Amino acid sequence: MSLILYxxxxxxxxIALEYLVAKRTGQQVHRxxxxxxxxxxxxxxxxxxxxxxxxxxxxxxxxxxQVAVFEWDLKNxxxxxxxxxxxxxxxxxxxxxxxxxxxxxxxHVVHHSSEEYNLTxxxxxxxxxxxxxxxxxxxxxxxxxPVKVFVITALVSALYQFWSHTRLVGKLGWLDxxxxxxxxxxxxxxxxxxxxxxxxxxxxxxxxxLFGTYTEERxxxxxxxxxxxxxxxxxxxxxxxxxxxxxxxxxRSAKGLGEKLHVVFAPPGLVKASRPETPPAxxxxxxxxxxxxxxTVYGWLASGLVLALVIELLRVAPDLSWPARTAFTAxxxxxxxxxxxxxxxxxxxxxxxxxxxxxMLAPLAxxxxxxxxxxxxRGAALVSLLASLSLLFLLQxxxxxxxxxxxxxxx
Ligand SMILES: [Zn+2]
Ligand SMILES: [Zn+2]
Numbered sequence: 147m148s149l150i151l152y153x154x155x156x157x158x159x160x161i162a163l164e165y166l167v168a169k170r171t172g173q174q175v176h177r178x179x180x181x182x183x184x185x186x187x188x189x190x191x192x193x194x195x196x197x198x199x200x201x202x203x204x205x206x207x208x209x210x211x212q213v214a215v216f217e218w219d220l221k222n223x224x225x226x227x228x229x230x231x232x233x234x235x236x237x238x239x240x241x242x243x244x245x246x247x248x249x250x251x252x253x254h255v256v257h258h259s260s261e262e263y264n265l266t267x268x269x270x271x272x273x274x275x276x277x278x279x280x281x282x283x284x285x286x287x288x289x290x291x292p293v294k295v296f297v298i299t300a301l302v303s304a305l306y307q308f309w310s311h312t313r314l315v316g317k318l319g320w321l322d323x324x325x326x327x328x329x330x331x332x333x334x335x336x337x338x339x340x341x342x343x344x345x346x347x348x349x350x351x352x353x354x355x356l357f358g359t360y361t362e363e364r365x366x367x368x369x370x371x372x373x374x375x376x377x378x379x380x381x382x383x384x385x386x387x388x389x390x391x392x393x394x395x396x397x398r399s400a401k402g403l404g405e406k407l408h409v410v411f412a413p414p415g416l417v418k419a420s421r422p423e424t425p426p427a428x429x430x431x432x433x434x435x436x437x438x439x440x441x442t443v444y445g446w447l448a449s450g451l452v453l454a455l456v457i458e459l460l461r462v463a464p465d466l467s468w469p470a471r472t473a474f475t476a477x478x479x480x481x482x483x484x485x486x487x488x489x490x491x492x493x494x495x496x497x498x499x500x501x502x503x504x505x506m507l508a509p510l511a512x513x514x515x516x517x518x519x520x521x522x523x524r525g526a527a528l529v530s531l532l533a534s535l536s537l538l539f540l541l542q543x544x545x546x547x548x549x550x551x552x553x554x555x556x557x
Contacts, residue, residue, distance in 0.1 A: 186482040188269025202280030214290035237348035240282035252389035261372040261432040268311035336369035374425035381486040440541040470516040507531035
């Protein structure tokens with residue numbers, strides 16, 4: 147079971163607190179569609195990353211076993227201090243590469259695809275980054291940092307980064323120049339000129355100051371969140387794979403091996419075909435679609451179900467076969483993709499969602515799932531199936547036509 151799952155109640159608690167404080171102080175830092183999209187991307191990332199993480203930890207352990215130069219005692223505090231600094235240093239370079247190598251940007255971009263900035267953005271993590279980033283930490287295995295120390299250090303770093311994704315904490319003086327804080331990480335998520343490719347740190351910001359990528363938040367130029375090539379969609383699948391599709395298209399149109407390699411490895415801004423003709427102006431409207439009452443109710447119910455399924459999948463995953471595990475994951479992914487079609491008011495989205503509910507919940511209610519289902523779960527599945535179908539009926543009546551305030555881009 148993924149350790150970070152235990153942190154989910156705390157994450158959700160702090161998100162609720164952020165929402166209440168923002169409301170109390172008259173600030174608007176959340177939007178419904180954006181927050182639900184971020185949460186669903188985050189929940190699913192845990193199921194996919196838990197598998198990929200196992201593979202990277204396996205390789206790490208293999209390197210420690212075969213190549214390690216030193217042997218460390220877990221009780222030696224020096225190994226924990228060394229691991230902390232090494233991890234944070236390599237995190238800086240992994241994250242920097244995530245922005246400056248087109249292939250890695252295709253994976254990391256989803257974390258930056260929100261045009262909002264709040265604690266839900268912290269959970270909007272890439273589904274594919276575990277495929278690439280483990281390589282950056284292998285030097286830690288070579289110096290013999292034990293697997294346990296590596297895993298705990300990585301977890302602490304991930305947990306630390308959560309709190310920096312908020313607009314409710316202002317500048318913090320000298321802390322902003324030593325640690326990653328809300329102020330300097332806000333710049334990292336900005337698409338203002340002074341924010342692009344800045345502040346890559348994970349826990350310490352000193353690496354940015356050392357390697358020339360540090361910037362401070364400017365009061366006169368408020369940060370505008372998002373990317374130069376906006377996602378313009380609430381679809382978690384598209385959010386995770388849009389840039390891979392663009393990369394594939396650019397690679398196919400590139401002439402010769404040299405140009406193809408350029409598309410894969412050059413900084414995104416230098417890959418000609420990927421560069422947006424004109425990035426949206428800083429005061430351009432953000433992507434937005436109408437929110438209706440029943441959409442809100444249905445959105446929260448569906449996301450609650452996604453979270454419940456993710457927790458269930460992580461609980462039973464070790465006993466499932468790979469095809470069953472993949473099918474289970476695909477069903478959860480479909481949940482969020484179809485929900486986004488409703489949010490975007492797309493034609494036929496509600497009928498498609500009703501079909502998906504029947505396809506997924508009817509067998510669950512009948513107990514014909516990937517494993518024997520207890521009676522209580524069957525009952526819950528039946529109730530949620532009936533609730534989903536009734537809500538979809540209500541949604542059908544008040545659903546708004548698809549009118550994005552900014553056109554979907556063609557890519
Ligand atoms: Zn980033
Ligand atoms: Zn971030």
